[in-house]
Amino acid sequence: MAFTKTSKLLATVAFTSAIGSAAMAQEVEVLHWWTAGGEAAALNVLKEDLASKNVGWQDMPVAGGGGEAASTTLKARVAAGNPPTAAQMLGMQLREWANEGALGDLSSVAEENNWAEVVPAAVQEFAVNDGKWVGAPVNIHRPNWLWINAEIFDAQGLTPPTTWEEFNAAADKLQEAGITPLAHGGQPWQDATVFDDVVLGIGGPDFYRKAIIEADMDALGSDTMVQVFDQMRKLSGYVDENFSGRDWNLATAMLLNGEAGMQLMGDWAKGEIIRADMVPGEDILCVAAPGTEGSYLFNTDFFGAFDVSEESKPAQMELAASIMSKEFQEAFNLVKGSIPARTDVAPDNFDACGQKAMEDIVEAADNNALLGSMAHGHGQTSSVQRAMFDVVTEHFNSDMSSQDAVEELQIAVESAML
């Protein structure tokens, strides 16, 4: 134990070369699941920034299942009466913890720094609960991207599809040429990411809002939803036969090495593209998923602020202020592939896809088409979300008919809402 403390301390000193002694005036303990590679390194920017304000960082990383393990840990910590100063959360989790009354209040630092002016309203809907800022947003991811291997599309004389019909036509052509049209990994969250795109692409933003976010039974049982599952069935014919259980990054690798022509995945795929020495927006094109141009699905990572003791509050405020600083937002999101959670960061340093995202989000917000992603914890409560996952995955991996899938979906959602 002592060993870790010492070495962490050494690391702090080595990295920041800031303060010589261990005596930080204040400390924050932060639970998060950005534990490996670039995103963890990017978080170090935040740690350094806090160190310069004489606030120490106690790192509590727990990875696994897109934050599932961390959320279990969080529950245990809260049950033990020992919550961290702040914890990484997706939008719905933040709302759920706020409803449990476990979170504190960042409103003073939010007002001081004018968060309300710069954070998109759709993001604020999660960050502000009952008139109080309960969390600080770090980034905005866009899960509804379609990534295209430019070389393959050129060779086949194809143009990026803008509707699902065009997508199907392009996919048929690729299939004839012996190329897997869609790189995909059959894991529930990946299936759901595709499902989000299809619902939004076929039904449009209002339908998405009604069916997914409001879980309206009529919308869930509508003909449009049957069409959505019809398209999902088509898509299940466009993946290779070994897709099930594949990690998303191995699917991306198929896209990069030309085995597959397209992939529906969030902007975190950029990390893999850059790592393969390819340029996002040139070698691998980024366009909005078919039919979703003008709309923007999002998911945001927040740092939820727990209701800590009075003496820990100043450090908590410092943490929140640092998270929302333009410098950190830019530095972190450049690495992460997402765009800053505040709209006033200059787009100059971002790549073509990032710049497009920053334009698109403004347009979508104006059209009331900036919507929380169901697959990524911003569309539905966890229980309903997972119930939707169950049906989507089951349908995608079997020969269930669209009609049956729609009925199953209604039953599953209804029973999860009880």
Add this chain to the structure above:
Amino acid sequence: MATAPTSEAVTAGTGTPPPGGKTRASVNIPRIVLYVILGLFCIYYLLPLYVMLSNSLKPLNEITSGGMMALPSDWTLAAWRSAWSEAQVGVAATGLKPYFANSFFMVIPAVAIATLLGALNGYVLTKWRFRGDTILFGLILFGCFIPFQIVLIPMARALGFLNISGTVSGLIFVHVIYGVSFSTLYFRNYYAAFPTELVRAAQIDGAGFFTIFYRILLPNSGPIAVVCVIWLFTNIWNDFLFGASFSDFDSQPMTVALNNLVQSSTGVKEYNVHFAGAIMAALPTLFVYIVAGRFFVRGLMTGSVKG
């Protein structure tokens, strides 16, 4: 490490010549078959290790370009170095190195306490029997089956109440509780076969409760102690759920760090580093297997029966 030195050893083997005979030199068909079978099983057990080991010695692009089953064409130790001391585990790029100590501080006391308690329980339950002891044993055994998922929240409350939440002591406490059912099971079943006459004779000689345990049972517990220690050490060392839930920023065990290294959700997955880390994390357990295996020698008991 074979059983040869103890002349009392049993020779119930298929191909083994009668006792006392010229054992080693004779080569016969059944014995060759025996070795072939054992060798084939070695391959079955080693295959996944081959996948892990060969991939841990490759650069990442060799893996992602599809050569997952092949031997490395470009051998490198970079992944091992990275997993040990350079990879990002949380915000600090420390590799797995610092977390080994945390795990040792947790595992060693927990295994020692649970094993000793189990041995004592097994001793009482077989050699100092009382009314209802079998039912009590049954009740202790049932503790093996409690799903950890349901334990988490109430246990967190209990640790908070005892003021040891987020500490190494808290983790040891939890692991002892859920390990002792198993250690009791092993020792009770092993001691059940131990001749009670020996205990009685010692009692008549005036030996007390602890003397008998210490002098007679413990020296003969080699094989079962190996099994018990292996089980507890492996389970506690590899436990993730308790480690992740009940540790603090400064007491996170190895598995949590390994998991952090491996499970980055949306980051680049460096499989070669993951495999190197996984093998590295297993080395202490392997070491225990090899060391403890020495006590797997037969014949101790027959010796003591005679003596």
Add this chain to the structure above:
Amino acid sequence: MAQPMTGRSLRDWLPKLVLSPTVAMMAIFVYGFIFFTTYLSFTDSRMLPSYEWVGFDNYATLFKLRTWDIAVNNLLIFGGLYIGICCLLGLTLAILLDQKIRAEGFIRTIYLYPMALSFIVTGVAWKWFLDPGIGLEAVVQGWGWESFEFDWIKDRDMAIYTVVIAAVWQTSGFVMATFLAGLRGIDGEMLKAAEVDGASTFALYRRIVIPQLRPAFLSAFVVLAHMAIKSYDLVVALTNGGPGTATEVPATFMYSYTFTRNQMGVGAASAEIMLLTIAAVIIPYLWSELREKK
């Protein structure tokens, strides 16, 4: 087995005193928690425990869920095969290794080492090995046997069997060690006597050795049953319940409802059903196993 006789009071209470810490721990942290869970299963607990009584609602929800049916069925298939194969393989290997094998220590370690590896990562190795696109199937086809097929992990009906293969790989070595300890604990004199009487090796094992391994069987059974029921890491790493929900097991179900889905009441209800099932299987076995010892 005779009761060691003694009249002195110290000797009466000392053994019980030694046993008491364990008994106290079990009472609170096993039976107390089971009681707590039972209570939760009748409440509307979602994200954190709540104490609003809802009767049998959670059980009604549970039995309507198709995933739960799948999970229970999978446990039966998986548990049966896993326990059976591990016991058989473990016993066979233990007997083979007990023939004064030259490199026993070395081979034993090879059989045992899978236990040492955490499934968080080993699962990935297995996943690749079983993947028809890159693993065994691809390699064998590469050797020229074009029609070779091994795609169970992608097949909804067969995927659960790949979980069995990996699970057997992981624990059969440990079962072997349990039996080996049992073999090494058997009284050598008795065997020698039988051997002198001219009993064949096979008869020796069937009539004398294996019956004496009953306590070792009990240990192995309990450990394997425990692993079968709690097989969480393994399934998550290998298939994560897929394809679709084809390899969902009660442990993944319980975890997901209790923590991921914030339906703690349903999770508790499923734990309750699990515990009752375990009790129904284990208690008769323990009863028959322990009773005749008296």
